[in-house]
Amino acid sequence: MSMEDYDYLFKIVLIGNAGVGKTCLVRRFTQGLFPPGQGATIGVDFMIKTVEIKGEKVKLQIWDTAGQERFRSITQSYYRSANALILTYDITCEDSFRCLPEWLREIEQYANNQVVTILVGNKIDLAEKREVLRQRAEDFAEAQSMLYLETSAKESDNVEKLFLDLACELIREAKQNTLDNNDTAPMPGEGKTISYLSCCSLN
């Protein structure tokens, strides 16, 4: 656990209704696994994955809800000091989309002002069961100044892209913050994973 093994460290927090696939997204990304029918994750607080963005090592610390979203009882402290939020819904579940404003209120209340928020519609492998049209979600995301992405944790579609783009965005913000030379900031798509599990190619 040396301090030298990365250049940046970011805390990414997942939120969204129970059952939309938050844990699957994290597992797919950090472990390259998709455990079907897996329930709550016990004993694991957050997962770590280090990626490389334009030669810089970025350590992502990805936090899951620990099931507290089931009864809408997420602790405020969960949101504190998050650099990015991944707000997830299930494209095959209208209800999970309709709850988004409620989640946004929580974010507004407890997360810090500059947090980067990305809206993710998961389960695109179940296209035939889709209940939320892509356009609708895109419009919603745009109105709320959020990035938007559709993923499939099962097929590993866009999962790497999600986290890598987020990492790029966070570095970009970080560089702006420190007023480093702006042109060194990476653009989305410039990231790659460096962990031994990087079996999936970058989308």
Place this chain on the structure above:
Amino acid sequence: MASEDLPSEFDVVILGTGLAESVVAAACARVGQRVLHLDRKSYYAGSWASFTFNGLLSWIQEHTAGSQPETEELHDWSNLLEDGEEMICLSNTNSAPFSNVQVYCYTSEKDEEEEDEARSPEALNTTEEEGGRGGGDEDGVTEPAESHTAELKEEEEEEGGERRQEGAADAQEEEREEEQEEEQVEAFPSRPQVSWGDRGPHQLQKTCGLNILHCPITQAIQTEGEGPEPESGQPRPSAAPSQSEPVKKKISYAQLLKEGRRFNIDLVSKLMYSRGSLVDLLIKSNVSRYAEFKNVTRILTYRHGNVEQVPCSRADVFASRQLSVVEKRKLMRFLTSCLEETQEEQAFAGRPYLEFLRDQQLGDNLQHFLLHSIAMATEDTPTEEGLASTRHFLRCLGRYGNTPFLFPLYGLGEIPQCFCRMCAVFGGIYCLRHSVHSLLVHKDTNRCKAVIDSRGQRISCSHVVVEDGYVEAARKPTATPTRFLSRAVLITDGSVLSSESDQQVSLVTVPPSEAGGPSVRLVELCPSTMTCMPGTYLVHLTCQSVSSAYQDLSPVVTRMFRTPESHDQEGRPSVLWCLYFNMADGSAVEVEGHDLPSNVYVCSGPDGGLGHQHAIGQAEAIFHKILPEDEFCPPAPNPEDIIYDGETCTSPLGEEGEERGEEEGEGEGEGAGEEEGEGEGGEKEEKEQEEEEEEEEERDGEVQEKQSLKSEE
């Protein structure tokens, strides 16, 4: 979404999310118990909660006369009884431990528009904001609160709807913030890149200071001001207003509301002793990773009408301008010698600490510091007790900074939530806005077999932990607590003792103004603790109740701050808004002797002590009653050390560190600890303990550097 049913079987059901209950929850879940943790409130931490300004206004409304108690529909669930069982109803009204809630607002209601636009230093020096509303109104001024909560709702709705579409407004706000930050950046010109503050220390510390993430508590964060916003991250050359007279901003009530979410106002005011039971537990259990802490930077005392700094570290002592050389030497000698027991002190056993101090011929100054600020004792405190607290103070000194205390960023209300998170990570199920209607007791064994929740679901369990407020008065050994605390919360516009930095966190001890009166403890928090908006300070006052909170504390407020009642207080910070209330003193609440089944355990609410020993001790005792054989809060595996490695799972150090496989579905958690993580999904390898130790040593190493005073002599 919340209509999902709860599982119907648990090992431990816990009601209330205060500190003690939350620690029990975390401890039980950690060793594999299936925990259901409920709170009838919509927020965590019960009497330990912290609120945004707007949240506090709602709380006030709820706790002032005329508010309707939460009414619960009356149900008859007796059909859920099984043979040989009887039903014990829990209290469904909120037998609130709070009383005498009074609110005063001394600032103007709205901004004067022009000023708001211009906000130039000239305009800011106006000081005629007081005399506003509510001042002097004796009996529970609920009026301001009410009228404003109404306003507030409208605002919320608007904001909710157009979140992030307020570009224009935001820009303005940022401009304003920039201005405020200018000063702060000014104060630390050599550290332009310090971006602590809003984003918190987790932000992009490029390869440095990262340790904070792994064990935040080991490096109490030396936060320096609100983090510069992205746009203003660079120090700008500007003719600095001299720091000794910070530019006074006129903050209106409307602004307090608008910036309400920047406040985290605790109902309880405590500090964490850096070698106290809470800090030890946070580190031991790894719960510390969920929170960040800041040093209390100064110990102050109120004396002869002035606020003075108490020198407590070696550096402080030498730098002190109040103390003569002789006094410095005496103080150092006393502090060094009092670490060891002497025969002298035995001679004073049973006699007041004050006499012991007098005998040391330290002089008035030192005697005052030692008695009131270091031992935090009264004139009657016996010598043994006084010395014990002096030693505790000294032991805690220098672990993380120049004072013995830490304060959690975002307020104390975070701490119970951190334990709840730990419980949830180990499978505990959380449900706010949910309570238990009754306990089902087996008549023969006098044990609680199950509970009926507020929706009429029967949930079986082996143990129940309840916060005192859930127990009907008739079942308590004494109907009401025998002691109360008086509390005041002030929002002020300046520090009680201005200094080079405007980001001080101070503990101020205020000795009784008359013999036999209560001594008052005052904690002043600056915006970088994330408990108040920039330009303000949040002040907590606490004492043992003699009469109502207002009667006990308003004289101190009037003396130390500027209010409409105070005279001739130029140079004192103004009170913008204040709240008084009384609350039950948890240390006076009996937790034994209830007319309840033997497997139902009661937690008292918060006590009046400065540290957290009371609640932690209570939690540990309850845990050992439930699980006499198990370890209390062993370290949770560090996610950094869990190595996911496709197929195999080896755990070289796994004898103690337990492996918890990927459990399926809900209500799991049985037999934790023994299961090798061979389930499907990722296996992991944990090598926790060892690194733990190393970290511990590193910490200590660090500490030594900062170490001051004591034992080196």
